[in-house]
Amino acid sequence: MNRYPIWKNLLILVVVVVGFFYALPNIYAPDPAIQISGSSAALEITEGDLQKAEAVLTEQGIDYFGVEFDKSNGLIRLRQQDDQLTAQRKVQASLGNDFVVAVNLAPTTPEWLLNIGAGPMKLGLDLAGGVHFLLEVDTPKVLAEEMESIESYINKHIRKERMRGVDVRVRDNLVTIEAASDEQRVALTSMLRADLSELQYEKVDEGGKYLIRASLSDTYIREKEDYAVTQNLTTLRNRVNEIGVAEPMVQRQGRNRIVVELPGIQDTARAKAVIGKTANLEFRLEADAATLASQRESYPMRDDRQQRLYGDATIEKRPIVTGQNVSNAQVGYDPDTSLPQVSITLDSQGGTLMHRGTRENIKRRMAVLFIEYKTETKRSIDENGEEKITYTQTPESSIISLATIQSALGKSFRITGLENPQAASELALLLRAGALAAPMGFVEERTIGPSLGAENISQGVKSVQIGLALVLLFMLVYYRAFGFAANIALAFNLVLLIAVMSIFGATLTMPGIAGIVLTVGMAVDANVLIFSRIREELENGVPPQTAIKAGFDRAFETILDANITTFIVAIILYAIGSGSVKGFAVTLAIGIVTSMFTAIMGTRAIVNLIYGGRRVQKLWI
Structure with missing residues (x-):
């Protein structure tokens, strides 16, 4: 028994x-370290960059050891955790804005444990230190933009049907349409029912006027708000990966707020600048003789070799399609040249615009313009003699490719002419993340x-x-x-x-x-x-x-x-x-x-x- x-x-x-x-x-405590990476995936770290960082640490009397290097990242381990912030600031100032220097924790787990898939637990914000942000998505602005779009659509319909005497007003998410006759009002309500099903409306007879009052349904408002917050969540999750944090946390809180926690980051201004970073893509036609001078712009090529060969390219200001219409982007390789490429899939509206824009311009060249807002660090001395650091964002635009349109394009096509697989991966990542669907404001921030x-x-x-x-x-x-x-x-x-x-x-x-x-x-x-x-x-x-x-x-x-x-x-x-x-x-x-x-x-x-x-x-x- x-x-x-x-x-x-x-x-x-x-x-x-x-x-x-x-x-x-978990018994092997990680070493405090600083991590150095390029500001973009296309920028590789060299041994010279690490040697420059080491010289700065030596000059500042910061004890370090165990320098690790690959082409995308450099890691320098420090003896004292208290030296992390000083090392990060000094090395960042020395290397400039083309590099991102972040504080990090370098693992010390023996190789034989890593080989069997064993690793320590990740530490949260309160244990590793870092920054916490609470952001609020400006959903009222999303709804206001939606009402502006609806107003524009109704006016366009009125012009198309040549209705006279119709007045459209939008105020406080309410559309008021004043028709000249009951027949016009009946025609307009038919249009609203068929084309703008997101609206709930009623006919009103007031002072002899034929009125229609329409507003967004509660269900549609909730859907638009959810879309804006969800899209911003996706965008933020991809953006914070650029900071070099091992375990960032980005999650929704309540109806219109987002919590961002970045363990290991101590510089709130730097983190805010990266979180607010924007990048977009525009497809524009190359300017020709018929393009007015006021409607053309010149931009450099993103690839240095193409820039040396062809110089700047002049393109039209008006885009055919923007990155807002991209629904998916995947990295691949051109079967003919074995060079990296990005396969783009547009949404239905983007596919229609692309087909229309390329169908009418076969044999013309189309440029893929990449627009990125980069963070610049400015240092100054205040009236107390202390160093003051400010971060500003400036747009940098360059042309990824400039190719001849051979036939009308649809919702799926490829972008070639990228420098390397890292650049292709970064472009696909930014396109999948997309731009922010709505503005956001910082409601709360704190540093641990x-x-x-x-x-x-x-x-x-x-x-x-x-x-x-x-x-x-x-x-x-x-x-x-x-x-x-x-x-x-x-x-x-x-x-x-x-x-x-x-x-x-x-x-x-x-x-x-x-x-x-x-x-x-x-x-x-x-x-x-x-x-x-x-x-x-x-x-x-x-x-x-x-x-x-x-x-x-x-x-x-x-x-x-x-x-x-x-x-x-x-x-x-x-x-x-x-x-x-x-x-x-x-x-x-x-x-x-x-x-x-x-x-x-x-x-x-x-x-x-x-x-x-x-x-x-x-x-x-």
């Missing part, structure tokens, strides 16, 4: 050993320094240690040998919890540490129920081996019910919560699963090893 089969003991042993190896990377993050980690670890020590002492004193078994299982539970969070890439935050502390307390609840049941069986005169079996078997349903209800609460918290609440919910949910395994199977396996298959007269419980 009370003996596990060999396969079950082996299963528990394998789970514990695997958990140990995947939790192990790296020293505060380190202090949070220290306090969090101390709280786990104190909680664990108290629980271990209580279980050992109160339940003796059985408490010893529960304590071993509890230690395994912590290992498995950390391993699972590391495997799934969960981000650890201070509320997550609180979840770990709670898990430590909850993990022994199951053992307390089991051990109390065993004591009851012994008091009723049941033999020790039978009492052990009954204690584990009969307490199982109670333990399962209690943990399922708590797990459901954790899922609900994760679904409706945000930020810190999600971090707590993730840790709690994983902790429930691991504690069920260790408290029931793990503890019983240890008890079986101590008492199983033996003649026992008395239990130390």
